Amino acid sequence: xxxxxxxxxxxxxxxxxxxxTDRLVIRRESADDAAVVxxxxxxxxxxxxxxxxxxxxxxxxxxxxVARIAGASEQWDAGDMFDxxxxxxxxxxxxxxxxxxxxxxxxxxxxxxxxxxxxxGRGVMTEATTALMKVALELDEIDRVEIHCDEAxxxxxxxxxRVGFALDRIENRPIAAxxxxxxxxxxxxxxxxx
Ligand SMILES: CC(C)(COP(=O)(O)OP(=O)(O)OC[C@H]1O[C@@H](n2cnc3c(N)ncnc32)[C@H](O)[C@@H]1OP(=O)(O)O)[C@@H](O)C(=O)NCCC(=O)NCCS
Numbered sequence: 199x200x201x202x203x204x205x206x207x208x209x210x211x212x213x214x215x216x217x218x219t220d221r222l223v224i225r226r227e228s229a230d231d232a233a234v235v236x237x238x239x240x241x242x243x244x245x246x247x248x249x250x251x252x253x254x255x256x257x258x259x260x261x262x263x264v265a266r267i268a269g270a271s272e273q274w275d276a277g278d279m280f281d282x283x284x285x286x287x288x289x290x291x292x293x294x295x296x297x298x299x300x301x302x303x304x305x306x307x308x309x310x311x312x313x314x315x316x317x318x319g320r321g322v323m324t325e326a327t328t329a330l331m332k333v334a335l336e337l338d339e340i341d342r343v344e345i346h347c348d349e350a351x352x353x354x355x356x357x358x359x360r361v362g363f364a365l366d367r368i369e370n371r372p373i374a375a376x377x378x379x380x381x382x383x384x385x386x387x388x389x390x391x392x
Contacts (some may be wrong), residue, residue, distance in 0.1 A: 204316055209278050213298065213333040219306055219325050223285045224296060227270065232263035234292045238314050239263075248377035262388055268284075284317075284326050293317035296326050296335050307334050311357070324360050330388055331361065342388040349381035359386035371378040 215226040227235070239246070239258040246253035256262055273279040281297040294313035302308045302314040309330060311323055331343045345363060347354040359365075371382040 209338045210336055213280050217329050218330045221287050224282045224326055225342050227267045227283050229264055233260050236260045236263045238292055242315055244256055245275055249375050251375045287390055293322055296330055296363055302344055307340050308344045323357050327357055327361050345385040348375055348378040349384050350379045355383055363387045
């Protein structure tokens, strides 16, 4: 009787809880992170609000962050969203947030981010995006990572450009935050199509 080779491939439904890069620890949040995230939102509200309408005084309250992190944890377990905080590998300080969202249709996942002002301009988000993009592409049935940003958000669009994403299209969308133009850029990284 001839042997039959069976190749078992592990299904990967969620990325790792903790990703370490040269300078960063990118870690799934727990309730213990609520205070540090609330404090960072409070200090960065005027920078974030032009692009992120959720960055209000209410979002800067610890109780809001406790509730958000609990909801994000449920979404993680359901495989809908994987939300991380970014910390300095050396001193453990909070640097910002990055996440993956399954909300762009089959085989795709959207990556979003923001940084604390202290962490801006040092390549932190380029490093975090490069790492998270790689683990996203190892997820089952994901072959495309997208980054969405408004055309006026020059710092945000520079991140996918630097990492090697291609600008796929610009769509007209309702303006969702004060500095947006409504011209919504969709940057795509899709290894098989490059
Ligand atoms: C969008 C945002 C995360 C980008 O942050 P950023 O600091 O510009 O991006 P990076 O961390 O990748 O850093 C890139 C900068 O660091 C510099 N840099 C230094 N060392 C670097 C390194 N090792 N690798 C890459 N870049 C490096 C780059 O030259 C660049 O500087 P420049 O802006 O003067 O050209 C940040 O501006 C932010 O939080 N904005 C507000 C919220 C927001 O808009 N979020 C996105 C909504 S779509």
